[in-house]
Amino acid sequence: MDRNELADFLRRCRARLAPADVGLSQGARRRTPGLRREEVAQLAGMSTDHYTRLEQARGSRPSRQMLAAVARALRLTGDERDHLFHLAGEEPPRDRPDTEHVRPGLLLVLDRLTDVPAQVVSDRGDVLAQNAMDKALHGDAFARPEAERNIAWRYFTDPSARELFPAEDHDRAARAAVADLRATLARRPDDARLAALVRRLRARSDEFSALWQTHEVAVRRADVKRFAHPVVGLLELDCEVLLSPEHDQRLIVYTARPGSESAERLELLRVVGFQQFAR
Structure with a gap:
């Protein structure tokens, strides 16, 4: 060093x-x-x-x-x-199709999104970066161990992860997560980390294993999501998914319809996020 x-x-x-x-x-x-x-x-x-x-x-x-x-x-x-x-005396990470190093261009866009929640995730579902509002919405992913920053892993193994979503939306969210992982694994069948994640999920979660057997495939794209936030209440947000050129990293942005009750609550969340980040 x-x-x-x-x-x-x-x-x-x-x-x-x-x-x-x-x-x-x-x-x-x-x-x-x-x-x-x-x-x-x-x-x-x-x-x-x-x-x-x-x-x-x-x-x-x-x-x-x-x-x-x-x-x-x-x-x-x-x-x-x-x-x-x-x-620092370390070998750099080997570049992989799903590199965890967030591209500066995606970070540049993320940094300028100060009034809406936004995060960068790998196509495997690992959270790579968040802005302050996303931390206020989803919680700080980087306060958790690295293995628990994967969206699918938390959703199927940590009951508290589902508390952010209305109960009637749980099944739909679960199916979407599994279908997206299916599509990713098909694109990269030699990805050892992705294959290991799927094996661990199938061994840990009966629900995941059953959904995996259905062989549904769907890449995560634009959607409408509802969040049962413990501070600001129910949020209905448009979810836009912007892909990197290699499609291995995604910038996910959450917005509310102008003039809606969710827009008012999102503004309240902005204040909450600012207070958390300013501490």
């Missing part, structure tokens, strides 16, 4: 970012350009002290998970992410 080079690289990457580049408000006048250290730490889901130590060339060796989180927070390109891993 080259602590000095790592520290210098992190400082320079942080200095080139403006708050608006990552969906933050400018706030009070800044004495130096770029993001503050605490803002990068917050975006990466780590303590400010830990990140500061890295920039001061005195931190402990970061984990691969932490390096990936810092790469997302600093909006690094694929080459820059690989450089970050090398400086």
Whole structure:
């Protein structure tokens, strides 16, 4: 691990970012350009002290998970992410059709969506990035262990994950999740991680196993979803799914019909999300 080079690289990457580049408000006048250290730490889901130590060339060796989180927070390109891993003494992730490194273009769009919930997910269903409003809607995926950030895994193995949806919508959501996984596995039959996810789900959930046997196939696209949010109440939201050129990453955006009761509740959720992210 080259602590000095790592520290210098992190400082320079942080200095080139403006708050608006990552969906933050400018706030009070800044004495130096770029993001503050605490803002990068917050975006990466780590303590400010830990990140500061890295920039001061005195931190402990970061984990691969932490390096990936810092790469997302600093909006690094694929080459820059690989450089970050090398400086930390780690082999970069091997590029796969379902790479977990969110493309800067998708993050750029995500950062500018400040008044609606939005998230980036892999076609396997792993949550890769969220804006503040999506965390207010779905909860912070990055506060959970990595294995529990998969949408299908949580839906079929964690009863609390279903509490966000009205009971009468549970069956429809379950069928859609399984059909989407079916379509993805057909496109990438050699994807070992995806195949392992399906095996674990079939072993863990009788419901998933039964639905898998029906062999329904449907790629997740635009839809209307209802959410039974514990704070703002029932939300009926239009769900738009924007695909990356390789179709392996998806930007999912949730909006409410103008003038509707859901639009009013979505605005309340915006306030809730802002308060959570500002803590």
